[in-house]
Amino acid sequence: MDIAETIDQARQTTAAARRAGRTVGLVPTMGALHEGHLSLIRRCRSECDLTAVSLFVNPTQFAPGEDFDRYPRSFAADRDACAALGVDLLFAPSAGQMYPGDLLTWVHVNRITDHLCGATRPGFFDGVCTVVAKLFHIIQPDRAYFGEKDAQQLAVVTRMVADLDFPVEIRACPIVRDADGLALSSRNRYLDLAQRRSAVCLSRALEQARRLVAAGQTEATALIETIRTAIAREPQARIDYISIVEKEFFQPVTVIEAPCLIALAVYFGTARLIDNITVDPSNQRP
Amino acid sequence: MDIAETIDQARQTTAAARRAGRTVGLVPTMGALHEGHLSLIRRCRSECDLTAVSLFVNPTQFAPGEDFDRYPRSFAADRDACAALGVDLLFAPSAGQMYPGDLLTWVHVNRITDHLCGATRPGFFDGVCTVVAKLFHIIQPDRAYFGEKDAQQLAVVTRMVADLDFPVEIRACPIVRDADGLALSSRNRYLDLAQRRSAVCLSRALEQARRLVAAGQTEATALIETIRTAIAREPQARIDYISIVEKEFFQPVTVIEAPCLIALAVYFGTARLIDNITVDPSNQRP
Numbered sequence: 001m002d003i004a005e006t007i008d009q010a011r012q013t014t015a016a017a018r019r020a021g022r023t024v025g026l027v028p029t030m031g032a033l034h035e036g037h038l039s040l041i042r043r044c045r046s047e048c049d050l051t052a053v054s055l056f057v058n059p060t061q062f063a064p065g066e067d068f069d070r071y072p073r074s075f076a077a078d079r080d081a082c083a084a085l086g087v088d089l090l091f092a093p094s095a096g097q098m099y100p101g102d103l104l105t106w107v108h109v110n111r112i113t114d115h116l117c118g119a120t121r122p123g124f125f126d127g128v129c130t131v132v133a134k135l136f137h138i139i140q141p142d143r144a145y146f147g148e149k150d151a152q153q154l155a156v157v158t159r160m161v162a163d164l165d166f167p168v169e170i171r172a173c174p175i176v177r178d179a180d181g182l183a184l185s186s187r188n189r190y191l192d193l194a195q196r197r198s199a200v201c202l203s204r205a206l207e208q209a210r211r212l213v214a215a216g217q218t219e220a221t222a223l224i225e226t227i228r229t230a231i232a233r234e235p236q237a238r239i240d241y242i243s244i245v246e247k248e249f250f251q252p253v254t255v256i257e258a259p260c261l262i263a264l265a266v267y268f269g270t271a272r273l274i275d276n277i278t279v280d281p282s283n284q285r286p
Numbered sequence: 287m288d289i290a291e292t293i294d295q296a297r298q299t300t301a302a303a304r305r306a307g308r309t310v311g312l313v314p315t316m317g318a319l320h321e322g323h324l325s326l327i328r329r330c331r332s333e334c335d336l337t338a339v340s341l342f343v344n345p346t347q348f349a350p351g352e353d354f355d356r357y358p359r360s361f362a363a364d365r366d367a368c369a370a371l372g373v374d375l376l377f378a379p380s381a382g383q384m385y386p387g388d389l390l391t392w393v394h395v396n397r398i399t400d401h402l403c404g405a406t407r408p409g410f411f412d413g414v415c416t417v418v419a420k421l422f423h424i425i426q427p428d429r430a431y432f433g434e435k436d437a438q439q440l441a442v443v444t445r446m447v448a449d450l451d452f453p454v455e456i457r458a459c460p461i462v463r464d465a466d467g468l469a470l471s472s473r474n475r476y477l478d479l480a481q482r483r484s485a486v487c488l489s490r491a492l493e494q495a496r497r498l499v500a501a502g503q504t505e506a507t508a509l510i511e512t513i514r515t516a517i518a519r520e521p522q523a524r525i526d527y528i529s530i531v532e533k534e535f536f537q538p539v540t541v542i543e544a545p546c547l548i549a550l551a552v553y554f555g556t557a558r559l560i561d562n563i564t565v566d567p568s569n570q571r572p
Binding site for chain 2 (some may be wrong): 007011019021102103106108109110129133138140159164165
């Protein structure tokens with residue numbers, strides 16, 4: 001496995017692969033890899049000749065007061081996990097390498113970023129889009145792999161790629177969950193034991209909502225209230241948002257008439273966790 | 287010469303060239319080609335294996351009330367000029383091809399866009415950056431050619447390429463002028479005979495300022511006043527701006543202590559013309 005700490009090194013490896021007619025896949029990560037990331041890497045390996053993983057805790061997508069400083073960093077373990085999976089290129093640049101001077105250029109996606117994390121994390125998606133654009137220009141992948149846990153990020157990046165004609169195919173990969181249902185996240189490492197036990201309420205509440213939709217409930221307000229009540233039972237939980245949105249522009253709906261996303265963000269202590277589920281009213285049980 | 291009206295066609299031609307190990311150069315234009323454009327094309331031809339010219343009057347860089355509808359269009363003459371110069375690919379997409387739906391994604395460059403055309407043409411540089419990003423993703427050139435007449439555009443695009451790590455080298459090409467000094471522009475076609483005669487005041491005023499700097503005048507206010515007075519003598523001229531800015535961030539200076547740009551925009555009737563000159567106080571005459 002090549003480990004590139006500079007943009008030039010990363011470009012050399014991928015350019016050589018392209019010249020040899022090999023397809024390049026990219027799995028962009030912030031490290032602290034878990035089974036969710038590993039599932040993206042395996043999928044990339046199965047579809048591309050060269051698998052590149054980027055490992056960069058991107059400062060421009062954290063607002064002041066967010067967890068940039070304490071975001072989990074575990075380079076040695078991440079490197080070993082990548083090597084074990086057969087990753088060809090690990091691109092792990094420093095912040096100075098990615099942002100050598102003032103960053104004046106930003107990529108912004110309108111509308112899809114109005115709600116959910118776009119509303120409660122100002123600047124977050126501008127930071128994501130800008131760093132993803134940089135990574136795409138550095139690695140020039142044929143395909144890039146993103147997890148559905150970050151559903152809004154996936155929609156925003158997919159739109160950016162379409163609008164700006166990036167020659168990259170975005171592959172969406174399903175959420176990976178712990179045995180009890182908690183969606184895997186690097187931020188789960190922030191949870192103490194009580195919070196970890198409590199956090200299972202998120203996936204359970206989403207499942208409960210899915211069953212209600214299957215049983216015919218299509219009123220967003222009623223569904224959100226059910227989820228809110230279930231989560232509020234956990235004393236450690238502090239709700240950021242619970243929303244039901246359509247899946248193109250991520251705008252809130254009042255009635256579920258087509259496949260929609262139920263998405264939430266909830267704090268447990270200082271850990272802000274997100275989760276989501278797609279509900280489809282045409283999948284009602286008889 | 288291949289003429290591509292769709293993104294897919296353009297990609298096929300350039301992808302085949304890249305696979306064959308040929309370098310690709312792009313000259314982005316809005317058509318109505320003049321000797322300035324042709325100088326970019328010749329330079330591209332001399333440096334790249336495949337020369338692509340894009341010809342697209344980009345609606346997103348025109349504000350409401352600007353001259354999008356009447357911008358000169360001369361496809362047959364442009365096509366013939368490109369063919370005569372040995373252009374390999376002419377990419378001439380429709381607006382529907384470039385913007386098939388709502389455009390939600392924009393590339394924005396801060397600071398360099400604060401003044402000059404950025405101040406008087408709101409949204410202009412967002413439109414330019416966004417369409418240039420799209421063209422770079424479609425053609426994937428190794429080099430792209432821009433004229434120094436659009437000095438602020440050149441600086442903005444160069445910064446965008448650096449900040450977002452586009453794998454493209456930006457080549458700056460000098461202003462081409464008519465015999466009397468008027469900078470060539472597609473918008474010169476808007477001028478009637480009297481306006482055309484009058485418009486020579488722009489390059490003359492800039493030359494006069496350059497001579498004053500060479501003679502030791504470094505006060506921006508005095509230089510701007512000299513230019514303003516010279517242009518105001520022409521009854522048809524209506525000044526948009528006259529500014530002296532440093533060449534990295536295009537911020538106004540009060541004293542010229544390093545190479546600076548003197549830039550102006552002036553209306554003659556409905557034609558808005560721009561011109562600029564670099565002055566260097568270290569080039570003072572003894």
